[in-house]
Amino acid sequence: MGGTPDRACWCGHPGLEPYSAEYRVCRACGTLVSTAPQRAGLYDQSYWKERQTVHHGLPDIRARARLDLPERCTHWLGRLLALRLPPARVLDVGCAHGGYVALLNWAGFQAEGTEMSPEVAAFAEQVFGVKVHVGPVEALPLASGSFDVIVLNDVIEHLPDPLATLGHCASLLSPEGFFVIQTPEYKEHLSHADLQASGDLFLKHMDHNNEEHLYLFSRRSAGLLFDRIGFGCLDFSNPVYSYDMAFTASRRPISPLAPEEVVRALSGTPSGRLVQALLDKAFESADRWWAIQRLEAQVKAPVPRS
Secondary structure (H helix, E strand, O other): OOOOOOOOOOOOOOOOEEOOOOEEEEOOOOEEEEOOOOOOOOOOHHHHHHHHHHHOOOOOHHHHHHHOHHHHHHHHHHHHHOOOOOOOEEEEEOOOOOHHHHHHHHOOOEEEEEEOOHHHHHHHHHHHOOOEEEOOHHHOOOOOOOEEEEEEEOOHHHOOOHHHHHHHHHHOEEEEEEEEEEEEEOOOOOOHHHHHHHOOHHHHHOOOOOOOOOEEEOHHHHHHHHHHOOOOEEEEEOOOOOOEEEEEEEOOOOOOOOHHHHHHHHOOOHHHHHHHHHHHHHOOOOHHHHHHHHHHHHHHOOOOOO
């Protein structure tokens, strides 16, 4: 079974049950809990230069800085723009190469990021010219209420104490602020044997990854987690990849913006227009973005003389 885990579930429930060789399951909240001991220094520069390539078989951070922009980053931006317009203040916790922070700024947001590694932060600043704070978000000199949106993409599964970290992040949000989250989705109705039988891609987040993915959340446990910090309104949307879940967490329900508002906001600056073109290309098969195209034509159309 891989030994008794040192950590309990984030929710405080002590009765964890066997799930796989590397995880136990908390039936009280619906979270998979890693059996691996906490490892210090895992997220230094070697995480991106060696672990991502050798252990995970993924491109290195320099390649990702290019590859992520037209796919993951544009998807995330399209979701955010449907809910909040620039120049809102955005903090991207665990921003890696900083490409999404840059894209947010090009769209007109006031965005900055955080990273654990000074070398990775320096890379982001050098490649994209973005501001990146170094260290755990709890230790950074960030003022309460100073952000309108806090983004954690592929981050909460790595947190040793997600309740404490997210509770601190909540204090950094303005009264109408909200979280934008992407994280692997544990489907509670599936056993580990079910995942293996179907070759489910979720296994990539489990097998040999439990040093990194300390908690794997279901929709139920994600709701309970954010409700604990006062952000109990979750709105799920389509993730980039099927094995993930994507959602916003807010104090109150968020009303979606009209597509023409997004067009007007992006059309106000040259960089915003470039971002609009990138979004149009990335989402050209999506009905929503075709609708925005048509609305943009209407916005540009001259007003008929009476």
